[in-house]
Amino acid sequence: MTRILFDLDGTLIDSVPDIHAMANRLLDQEGKPTVSLAEVRSFVGSGAKVLIERLRAARGIPDSEQDRLHQTFLGLYTEAVHLTQPYPGVIDALSTLKATGHRLGIATNKPENAARAVLDHLALMPFFDVMIGGDSLATHKPDPLMLTEGYARLGDGPMLFVGDSEIDAAAARNAGVPFLLFTEGYRQAPAETLGALAMFSDYMELPRLVM
Numbered sequence: 001m002t003r004i005l006f007d008l009d010g011t012l013i014d015s016v017p018d019i020h021a022m023a024n025r026l027l028d029q030e031g032k033p034t035v036s037l038a039e040v041r042s043f044v045g046s047g048a049k050v051l052i053e054r055l056r057a058a059r060g061i062p063d064s065e066q067d068r069l070h071q072t073f074l075g076l077y078t079e080a081v082h083l084t085q086p087y088p089g090v091i092d093a094l095s096t097l098k099a100t101g102h103r104l105g106i107a108t109n110k111p112e113n114a115a116r117a118v119l120d121h122l123a124l125m126p127f128f129d130v131m132i133g134g135d136s137l138a139t140h141k142p143d144p145l146m147l148t149e150g151y152a153r154l155g156d157g158p159m160l161f162v163g164d165s166e167i168d169a170a171a172a173r174n175a176g177v178p179f180l181l182f183t184e185g186y187r188q189a190p191a192e193t194l195g196a197l198a199m200f201s202d203y204m205e206l207p208r209l210v211m
């Protein structure tokens with residue numbers, strides 16, 4: 001049976017509408033103009049700290065405000081669940097994989113609390129035996145530690161990493177793990193450049209790619 005780790009934002013769930021709402025709530029509190037959904041989508045992938053750095057750069061907020069805004073955002077992040085949906089077919093695909101005996105986990109750069117909050121809200125948590133967030137370990141993706149630790153916690157067997165972005169592709173490469181690319185997430189580079197073993201745009205295709 002295969003050990004499958006999944007990225008979260010842009011892979012299993014379309015979470016940018018909630019992240020966008022929280023980013024704009026933060027900018028509003030700071031008296032700054034809001035940002036577009038597309039801008040926020042391009043800021044997601046490397047965790048909350050980098051998201052805030054990119055948000056500050058977009059709105060000319062100085063470095064000295066980083067820690068305060070990052071902490072405020074972490075407080076808002078666990079509420080970022082109401083507009084988020086799994087991508088079509090995710091629940092069926094996870095059910096099929098789990099029923100087949102594969103072991104599933106999450107390796108997301110999202111802070112662990114925020115990831116748990118959204119997975120609980122969507123009733124997705126029971127599918128996963130492992131949850132590693134961007135702040136759970138000493139490093140996060142593209143460093144391979146989240147993946148090597150995640151697979152160790154899932155036991156034995158072949159490994160697969162499923163993600164949507166350049167960061168995920170790099171983490172898989174750094175960990176020496178085959179990578180499946182979901183093409184409908186927040187990637188910015190052309191899909192063909194990411195070195196994926198296979199790519200898919202519809203979750204109906206995923207179980208077949210694993211078996």
Ligand SMILES: O=C(O)COP(=O)(O)O
Pocket residue numbers: 007008009010043044045046047048051107108109110111
């Ligand atoms: O929170 C982020 O920036 C990205 O999260 P992800 O690793 O689940 O895509």
Ligand SMILES: [Mg+2]
Pocket residue numbers: 007008009010011045163164165185186
């Ligand atoms: Mg992602």
